[in-house]
Amino acid sequence: QVQLVESGGGLVQPGGSLRLSCAASGFTFRWYGMSWYRQAPGKERNFVATISTGGRTNYADSVKGRFTISRDNAKNTVYLQMSSLKPEDTAVYYCYASMPPSADYWGQGTQVTVSS
Numbered sequence: 001q002v003q004l005v006e007s008g009g010g011l012v013q014p015g016g017s018l019r020l021s022c023a024a025s026g027f028t029f030r031w032y033g034m035s036w037y038r039q040a041p042g043k044e045r046n047f048v049a050t051i052s053t054g055g056r057t058n059y060a061d062s063v064k065g066r067f068t069i070s071r072d073n074a075k076n077t078v079y080l081q082m083s084s085l086k087p088e089d090t091a092v093y094y095c096y097a098s099m100p101p102s103a104d105y106w107g108q109g110t111q112v113t114v115s116s
Helices: none
Strands: 003-007 010-012 018-025 033-039 045-051 057-059 067-072 077-082 091-099 103-106 110-114
Touching: 003 091, 018 033, 018 091, 018 110, 033 067, 033 077, 045 067, 045 077, 057 067
Parallel strands: 010 110
Antiparallel strands: 003 018, 018 077, 033 045, 033 091, 045 057, 067 077, 091 103, 091 110
8 A cells, every 4th residue: 555644744933944754655665756745725736846766856946945855765755854934835745756657646745834
């Protein structure tokens, strides 16, 4: 059974930091590109960051220089280190695993709230 379980969300003040984790099971993690997406209330789900099987990374312009995605294939886990958080970063953050052309999985999401 495939599972992607996010953790690490919570309430943080503007300027603060959080590290999200996504633990994967039920598939061969190292074969999959891993990404983070987020969805704010009333808005569509948007791309945040991605890391390839080889470790190449890419980020949405809105988070470049503030967020860092990484993966640990030995632990079947992908991370999102978030710093200099802003209120507009408030959203549910989702983990996404993909192996084109047809295999992909979503996690259940973790809430991040940036507020004073």
